[in-house]
Amino acid sequence: MAKKTEATVEDKLRELYDLQLIDSRIDEIRNVRGELPLEVQDLEDEVEGLNTRLAKLDAHLEDLNEQIKGKKNLIEESKTLIKKYSEQQKNVRNNREFNSLSKEIEFQELEIELAEKHIREFKAQIEQQNEVIKDSKERVEQRAEHLKHKKEELAEILKETEKEEQALMKMSSDHADSIEPRLMKAYSKIRHSVKNGLAVVPIERGASGGSYFTIPPQVQVEIASRKKVITDEHSGRILVDAALAHEQAEKMNSVFDKL
Structure with a gap:
């Protein structure tokens, strides 16, 4: 003192x-490192965001396929009912029963037509979705590769400067104490x-x-x-x-x- x-x-x-x-x-x-740590963080956030989006796209794709499956099951059920009603028409006792069964058959045919329309729409969505997924996967690969290079670049800079920086920081602290x-x-x-x-x-x-x-x-x-x-x-x-x-x-x- x-x-x-x-x-x-x-x-x-x-x-x-x-x-x-x-x-x-x-x-x-620190200027040599510059914005690199922030670039790495931004790239990590971007890749994470793209992967989250991909997961949502995959989930939606799975949902569309499930809906197609449901519509196909509905078509099979309607076909079974049409066959059943057609058989029943052979044994009707009057026109009223025949017409009633005809309406049921017509309704099931409309159900099949509507289900097939929905299937076509779902398939069009799936085709579009697959294109988006393909583009997203390519984007993820590109950004992930860029992130890998940036991380390697940052690691190399840190390796070269970390020891010197720590020594300088201690030196700075010691000098500050003497002032x-x-x-x-x-x-x-x-x-x-x-x-x-x-x-x-x-x-x-x-x-x-x-x-x-x-x-x-x-x-x-x-x-x-x-x-x-x-x-x-x-x-x-x-x-x-x-x-x-x-x-x-x-x-x-x-x-x-x-x-």
């Missing part, structure tokens, strides 16, 4: 810039408020890194003196001089090379 209170402003600036370099390295690794809370809070707030995550930037060609706003010469002199922590009035970023940034970058790059 005593060491922290004895640290000079220059020491604090070096620690902050080291932390920035570590965190930027972590950002680079006084007030500065760490400011660093975190700035880092999370800017798109590129750069909270500590060097002076480049008279302007703060990543900015087009020129730093006044007297402020540049103050920054180079390393006597106080100075922030850019436009972006809010903590500023360090180019020489300090170069020294720390060389030091940290040699550390990164060993990971």
